[in-house]
Amino acid sequence: GAGVSQSPSNKVTEKGKDVELRCDPISGHTALYWYRQSLGQGLEFLIYFQGNSAPDKSGLPSDRFSAERTGGSVSTLTIQRTQQEDSAVYLCASSFERNQPQHFGDGTRLSIL
């Protein structure tokens, strides 16, 4: 497709389990971003990848969160030992280059029971 693709669209899991969220950016986009959208916290930046540079992880809320981007394309956000406060919509965005407009996927709605 032409847009940013995220999977799964919805994920329900039990507290303590690990989850992986996937983002497939727009082809040719060198920058990829993860954000989290939750009630009471609004939209928060999590992590940013630009080309082959080391990622900007400054927004990750704890060491249970990690992300990788393989081959400069697909990215996976992993949350280990999930907690109820991790429940949120996780949004991925990509841009052609840094400082260019970001295009968002539809998000993954994560619910921790």
Add this chain to the structure above:
Amino acid sequence: GNSVTQMEGPVTLSEEAFLTINCTYTATGYPSLFWYVQYPGEGLQLLLKATKADDKGSNKGFEATYRKETTSFHLEKGSVQVSDSAVYFCALPLETSGSRLTFGEGTQLTVNP
């Protein structure tokens, strides 16, 4: 870092009414400013942007002018439609020369026929 304050709402209007959603920012220098829209069940879409002072961004009948004197970027539309019902987010880069975005709290707009 830079920050943004947005009128939270919710805002309820009748079709063909005039819309204003207020957004003010605090920033070092003159970063690009953005309005994003989120329709129910979807990710964020870039609505419009302005890259320098006095620029006017426009799209789909919406307008916003980058005003450095008042550090504002208010969103306006002269005649709203039911299909404009969505959540609107004002945003700018966390660092003026950076890429990662910081968002306002969002304003829920409901337009009734």
